[in-house]
Amino acid sequence: MHYWVRASSSDFGGTVPQPRSGHSAVNIGKSKVVVFGGLVDKRFLSDVVVYDIDNKLWFQPECTGNGSNGQVGPGPRAFHIAVAIDCHMFIFGGRFGSRRLGDFWVLDTDIWQWSELTSFGDLPSPRDFAAASAIGNRKIVMYGGWDGKKWLSDVYVLDTISLEWMQLPVTGSVPPPRCGHTATMVEKRLLIYGGRGGGGPIMGDLWALKGLIEEENETPGWTQLKLPGQAPSSRCGHTITSGGHYLLLFGGHGTGGWLSRYDIYYNDTIILDRLSAQWKRLPIGNEPPPARAYHSMTCLGSLYLLFGGFDGKSTFGDIWWLVPEEDPIAKRYTESPPKVLPENKDVAMENYNSQFAVKESQRESSTIVELQKKLDISVSLSRPGLQIMDELEDEEFLELASRLMGAGVFSNGQVSRIQATQVLRDHWKKSTPRSIPIKELGPLLRDYQRLIARHL
Template structure:
């Protein structure tokens, strides 16, 4: 097989079947036989100038079940029915090649439809089931699952999903296959606008780059959502929540992962942000090596000494991760760590870097696999030099089990932990871990504290101050902003128009940005230190519990924030 080709195996015993070739069509759709419960897609031969192969598994209504992408550095994908909650008996695999010699391709023509050669000759390929039969199956399955849902409700099963917006707004609700689209407002539907229109337009509000978050939740099902593949390349990330945004130098940050509308994992999982002109560049195909699986609720931490990003944990549907992936930002190569020691699969935990080690606290863990079963209160440390996990001995008054909390390293000797929740309780307490003594203590605060919340954003502003913004309180996404002073242990609420949009599951970082900032007399009185000069707070993505997913990039100068205290 010297020439380029894309092949698929349908079922564990199915032989490889060619879907795309060097000279053939660049688009193909394949009806997956009902007997098949596993699909493997892979490429063979030199890629040349080809960029990637987009792959989607769609249901009978052409709604994506799951998505993936082959690249020159990630040449194989696999799907199994047990991983995908919406896998039905009428699944279509849609494959589209991008890049290379596409001069013969007419994107307005219908894509090539192939039939699968089944392993057992007597079996015939079942065409897509009629809409009436499929609807009947869905209704029957929905009724069965509603009965099951009423019989058994696990305490932690809500943890793997961001907040819901149904009539009973108390705790998140895990999505099931038969669930109606209107029963879970946040991050299930209505976010298509982020992907199909308005993503690249400049926002009208000052400090917002990209799509300005909508103010209304009234949306109908987009016809574009049924299009298997959007061929126009994106110039900025699609709307999402649960992603990470990780600075790697003074002008560059890396966006990894996330989940968008209809619980679909983002088709564009990795981007590079340049703060010199606030421009985005798709980065998935830039790095060699095995890329991490699509996921949410993971963490990504950059080590400035080794110039590496450490990605840990997270979840995807019913799959939970405890893997460590490392991206070397100098060689742009991914590696997966074969670590010693034990750490449970975790999502919505916090991860802090101290003296080259990763401090992982809390999070949701599955027990037994794959269902989540409550939250963790444990502290795990990963030593990259020895590739080993260990649990340190800690003393004092440690935080209760929680997930969706924040952790800020202050003055390279203390970690401040705020908020989070352990269903159905939401927290707004504060704890501090002394990294010299390895001792936890509850922090008694003064001033107006943030209300209980999880999935909020946090960022260090100076040696003594950090920020908390937004989040989810069990009912609604929040838009308020607070600054905590570690010298006085006091909270101060600040109000800025740039941070007035309710959002949860978003990313907040601080970075140096070009331009000279002139300090006001009030800012100098606010104890502004040299570390805040020419630094800017960046807020990306999240959702509003009203079916909207954001792809905007909001900026506020640290000077302005500290001046408002």
């Protein structure tokens, strides 16, 4: 069991970073986390803020080192890549305003000195929303992004000693171009997950790239992985953080489903178990942080540190710990759990929380009770003026039922609609709460209201 605990002022000294999203946060060894750049209220940032893990202290180092523009360090930006190799943090690309960047920098965190680098070879085009990971302690691999005109699917490898870029020639099938995805090196393979692709769809596919380790002498090639378990929903702007024998996915955003024009922001925590090669939901003992995307998540031993992000309306500056139940920080929650309401609610969660308690005497053996038990919620219709939509008028409900039956449209009129309605209700009765996608919550809870209204 793990617990989310919002960091308190007693957790560390110094001045915490200002709110932001689209920033980077990298681990430098086991001693510090370096936060750089980001965006808040349409203002791009270029500051460096450091968390000293041993001393539990936030501070801003006085950096030196000029670039071609004569200013210290890189210019303001967000949605760049940042990768740590030993004591060095490498920065490439990103966005400033509407302009994509293609400059290349390194920060020596021993002496806090920036250097603008002149690289060689196959230079990548300016881009933002790319993703990158370290290969051992010398090379960096970068995949995809957005150059302002098109989504990218190219793979570049940088040698941080010779400063030479090489575009990796990949044969066979390749992932669709994308941005806003994650890229994580796991042993000899690069794993990419999710992102937004050509034409705008948000994806939930997982791919592995081989051929990155010279000693293995493998021909570079992609393989799509379809792993068992409770896979995450399609999303972009999420984080995947390596910790022990699993990868931890948190947050991000996706679309609201059929006939919906809004984005849904997530606060679920899912792990990819490297030993069993399957997706799992991380057991969480309390309410997670507000949903968000374009945040940062770093691993500090057995702890995870979440900072910042954006939920479509607000930029966050809060800091959260994700800790195992035996950690002293977790005891803060288990001994005196706070009464916290979520700060930001998307439409699906508002639908969920608008349901009320039903009279105990009317909890009969019916579809209502089955759903009630499975979702662990209760409802009442005492709210005045509550409007109940008939299922044959609920377009999103009917579209979901149609897709479940494998029919694109209803060809036999009302009879087919009634049959599809029953099939969808049977599907929900057999589902566990965690297996129901968030995009189904709206139709499910509207149908729950209908059933309650008819049985009162």
